[in-house]
Amino acid sequence: MQFSLFETPDEESVPYQLPLTEADVRYFPNALSKNDADAFFERLKTELPWRQDTLRLFGKQVKIPRLQSWHGDPECTYTYSNLTMPPNPWTSSLALIKARCEALCSPNYGTKFNSVLANWYRDGQDSMSFHSDNEPELGTNPVIASVTLGEARPFVLKHKETKEKYTQILEHGSVLIMAGATQSHYVHGIAKTAKPIGGRINLTFRHLIQRAR
Numbered sequence: 001m002q003f004s005l006f007e008t009p010d011e012e013s014v015p016y017q018l019p020l021t022e023a024d025v026r027y028f029p030n031a032l033s034k035n036d037a038d039a040f041f042e043r044l045k046t047e048l049p050w051r052q053d054t055l056r057l058f059g060k061q062v063k064i065p066r067l068q069s070w071h072g073d074p075e076c077t078y079t080y081s082n083l084t085m086p087p088n089p090w091t092s093s094l095a096l097i098k099a100r101c102e103a104l105c106s107p108n109y110g111t112k113f114n115s116v117l118a119n120w121y122r123d124g125q126d127s128m129s130f131h132s133d134n135e136p137e138l139g140t141n142p143v144i145a146s147v148t149l150g151e152a153r154p155f156v157l158k159h160k161e162t163k164e165k166y167t168q169i170l171e172h173g174s175v176l177i178m179a180g181a182t183q184s185h186y187v188h189g190i191a192k193t194a195k196p197i198g199g200r201i202n203l204t205f206r207h208l209i210q211r212a213r
């Protein structure tokens, strides 16, 4: 399969700064062209080694309501909700999308990503509860690039103190960049919906800091 990753010229990917206090969140609606986004969506569904992970909650093993796959440089073992995940290697599509996210980050942050968490929301019953991406490995004020492929879903940011909520619909081919103090002041999540909807793949690119040994 041939990807024309930079089919969308940079100047068309104008970011929208979300009107949030104590946060820095930018939304690029057409970060990937429609053709590339369609092709990546189909390819990632079959290319990634999707796992159904479970969590221990109130003494019971509970299935996480989505499938996941963790990828990155070899040193990027990730601990998430008591799960320790050694990284799967980069695939060609993940590496191409990573390059696109780094290009979008370059004017403001110059972040290079070394890992990505892929989430597959199979239907409206799959979700992600409110959380902050504030694991110690991410360091202070992490830059996180979140890519959406497939069904658009509302992404809700909630201020930790005022509880004020802001919703951004994340569309097919979009990239959302969270930076600055966003993780310190807000939680974010994807709610379930009873509507009959299709699948969505989300990729959150991160830069993990290696702990001194």
Ligand SMILES: O=C(O)CCC(=O)C(=O)O
Residues within 6 Å of the ligand: 117, 119, 128, 133, 146, 155, 170, 188, 189, 190, 202, 204
């Ligand atoms: O699916 C999304 O848009 C959010 C994913 C997310 O918050 C995460 O992986 O930490």
Ligand SMILES: [Fe+2]
Residues within 6 Å of the ligand: 131, 132, 133, 188, 204
């Ligand atoms: Fe998150």
